[in-house]
Structure formats: C-alpha cells, structure tokens
Amino acid sequence: MEIKKSDFELGKRIGGGRFSDVYLCRTLNDTNFFFSEYALKITEPEDELPPHNVKNELKLLRKLADAQDKEDKENGTSIGRNVVRLIAFYQSPIEIGLLFPFYKTDLNGVIASNTKVRSAFNLQDGTITKKRENNFSTSQIIQIFKGLLRGLAFIHSQGIIHRDVNPNNIMFESPSELEPVIIDFGISYMEPDNNGLEKGDSKITDIATGYYKAPELLLSVKDYSNKVDIWSAGVILMLISSKEFTTPYSKDSAHSDLALLASIFNTFGSPPDNWQEVKSSRSYGAMNTAFFRKTRRSTDDLLFKLKDHPQCVETFNSMMVYESSCRLSASEALKRIDSERLQNQ
Numbered sequence: 001m002e003i004k005k006s007d008f009e010l011g012k013r014i015g016g017g018r019f020s021d022v023y024l025c026r027t028l029n030d031t032n033f034f035f036s037e038y039a040l041k042i043t044e045p046e047d048e049l050p051p052h053n054v055k056n057e058l059k060l061l062r063k064l065a066d067a068q069d070k071e072d073k074e075n076g077t078s079i080g081r082n083v084v085r086l087i088a089f090y091q092s093p094i095e096i097g098l099l100f101p102f103y104k105t106d107l108n109g110v111i112a113s114n115t116k117v118r119s120a121f122n123l124q125d126g127t128i129t130k131k132r133e134n135n136f137s138t139s140q141i142i143q144i145f146k147g148l149l150r151g152l153a154f155i156h157s158q159g160i161i162h163r164d165v166n167p168n169n170i171m172f173e174s175p176s177e178l179e180p181v182i183i184d185f186g187i188s189y190m191e192p193d194n195n196g197l198e199k200g201d202s203k204i205t206d207i208a209t210g211y212y213k214a215p216e217l218l219l220s221v222k223d224y225s226n227k228v229d230i231w232s233a234g235v236i237l238m239l240i241s242s243k244e245f246t247t248p249y250s251k252d253s254a255h256s257d258l259a260l261l262a263s264i265f266n267t268f269g270s271p272p273d274n275w276q277e278v279k280s281s282r283s284y285g286a287m288n289t290a291f292f293r294k295t296r297r298s299t300d301d302l303l304f305k306l307k308d309h310p311q312c313v314e315t316f317n318s319m320m321v322y323e324s325s326c327r328l329s330a331s332e333a334l335k336r337i338d339s340e341r342l343q344n345q
C-alpha cells in the first residue's frame with residue numbers, strides 16, 4: 001500500500017545504519033492501520049553505495065509481503081511469520097519510506113535480559129571480576145533457533161538471500177516473547193541477478209557483518225548461494241547456546257577478514273584439501289594452509305547448553321561445513337531438529 005509521509009507523526013529515532021534512519025511513529029489517520037506504533041525506515045537512494053539499495057529492498061519486501069499474504073490465505077502454518085512484513089511505503093523524489101510493525105527489542109536485548117551477572121572475589125589480589133552467564137533454558141534456545149530457521153526457509157523459498165543475518169537484524173515483540181522476526185533486506189539478493197544489479201556468478205562479497213560472515217565470502221567466492229545465511233545462523237546458535245554469550249572467535253575477527261578466517265579454522269578445524277568452491281580463489285591459493293592445520297573443537301564446547309540435544313548438535317555440525325553446497329538448507333535443518341522432538345514424545 002502506498003502512503004504519504006504526512007499520514008504519520010514521527011517519534012524518536014530508534015535505529016539506522018550508514019544510509020538510513022529508523023523512527024518510531026504513529027498514524028494520524030486510524031482507519032487503515034491496525035497497530036498503534038510503527039517503525040518507519042527512511043533512506044535517500046542517492047546517498048547509498050552498493051550493495052545497499054533501497055529500491056531493491058522495496059522490491060524484495062513487496063515480493064515477501066505478497067507471499068506472506070498468500071500463505072495467510074492458504075493455511076495456518078505460516079513460515080512467513082518469522083520475517084518482517086512491509087505494511088506500506090512512500091516514495092518521494094528524494095527518499096523512500098518503508099513502514100513496518102514496531103518491535104521492542106533485538107536479539108542483543110533478549111540476550112541482555114537473559115544474562116545473569118555473577119561477581120567473583122579473587123582472594124589473591126582482592127579484585128572482583130564480573131562474569132556473564134547464559135540464563136536461557138534449552139527450550140528457549142531451540143525456540144529462537146527454530147524461528148530463525150523458519151524465517152530463513154521462507155526467505156530462501158522466495159529466491160532471496162538475506163546476506164546480513166546477525167543479532168541486530170533479529171527482532172522480538174518483547175524480551176519474553178521469543179518468536180524471532182528477521183528484518184533488514186537493505187543488502188539482500190534476489191535470484192537470478194538481483195533485479196539486474198549483480199550477476200549470479202559475480203555477486204558482491206562485501207556482505208554480512210563481522211563474526212557472521214561465511215568462510216567462502218572471506219575467500220572472495222562470488223557465486224555463493226543462500227548457504228551464507230545458514231552459516232550466519234549457525235554462528236548465532238553458537239552465541240545463544242554458549243556458556244557466557246560469547247563466540248569462540250578472537251576479538252580482532254569482528255573487523256579483520258584474515259583474523260576471522262583464522263578463528264573459523266581454529267574453531268571448525270582446517271578446511272578439506274578438496275574444498276571445491278575456493279579451489280580457484282587467489283587468496284586461498286596464496287595462503288599457507290599448513291599454517292592453519294587445526295582440529296575441529298568439540299561441539300560440546302561450542303554448543304555448551306545444547307550438549308544433551310544430539311539432534312541439535314548434529315544439525316549444527318551439518319550446517320557448519322566448509323563446502324557450502326554440502327551445508328544443510330534451512331528447511332532440512334528444521335526437519336532434523338523436529339525429528340528429535342518427535343523421538344522424545
């Protein structure tokens with residue numbers, strides 16, 4: 001639905017990135033709108049640099065919203081509920097506004113509300129250290145993870161690669177309502193050529209955020225697939241099922257591709273010699289692979305809180321494989337996790 005900016009009263013700025021501002025807003029005309037609060041994302045296309053493209057974001061969101069509407073009409077078991085729904089939009093000569101339901105918190109907020117802080121007194125030097133502890137139950141972790149996978153299964157079923165799955169882009173109605181909603185399609189890709197912007201075999205590799213980047217991106221593989229999102233989802237699972245809400249990666253890995261690659265190899269072991277998709281990558285060829293000879297860390301260690309859930313552990317292991325074509329898809333991963341639930345009934 002097309003709207004006018006003047007139909008809304010803008011409240012405080014609640015977020016935004018390099019090229020956008022997101023405002024809490026209220027409608028001034030109640031007739032067409034269901035909620036009392038919305039989030040309005042405003043972007044000036046002229047300011048953007050690739051892969052950011054709000055015109056493309058609007059196209060993708062409209063495609064997703066059509067599929068969500070269709071799903072609503074056809075059946076009750078919607079997988080589209082874990083993806084933000086575009087409610088309306090406006091276009092002016094200088095900006096594009098995208099209207100969404102307002103979500104109170106993101107995954108970082110949910111993690112903060114489920115963190116127990118313990119103070120430990122050190123008898124030797126009299127200092128006090130504070131330790132963060134993950135207070136999620138296993139069922140809460142599985143609920144968040146399954147919601148994330150459902151959202152990705154829906155996005156991928158529409159031929160879309162999200163390309164920026166990370167905790168800032170996973171929203172929740174409240175810290176206690178653990179049904180995740182994936183937002184931000186600002187750098188997403190639609191098969192087959194991102195509406196003429198990027199050919200399938202020469203996609204932009206400068207996508208995703210810090211720890212959540214898949215290894216093939218770090219090696220400049222340009223014909224990557226939606227499996228980059230699966231890798232990001234696996235890193236999120238490591239974060240939410242860790243003992244202290246940390247990933248096993250070094251701090252430098254958040255900013256340096258090379259440090260991240262080293263952390264990935266330290267965590268998941270050396271890649272196989274026959275890693276097909278990176279065979280021709282110049283950066284991989286230039287690396288001394290012997291330097292990275294590492295064994296994979298135990299999954300008990302990586303998924304501390306899910307140790308007693310072999311089906312989740314096995315699913316995670318099948319998601320975090322180097323050869324992206326061998327990584328589980330989101331719908332396969334969901335099926336595997338559900339098979340544990342059925343076995344336990």
Ligand SMILES: Nc1ncnc2c1ncn2[C@@H]1O[C@H](COP(=O)(O)OP(=O)(O)OP(=O)(O)O)[C@@H](O)[C@H]1O
Binds near residue numbers: 020022168169
């Ligand atoms: N529907 C929403 N409800 C509540 N907050 C939102 C909503 N949409 C976006 N935000 C907030 O605004 C932030 C930025 O939104 P979004 O990620 O879509 O924009 P962006 O320009 O792509 O930002 P970035 O460059 O950081 O990814 C989000 O991380 C979130 O905190």
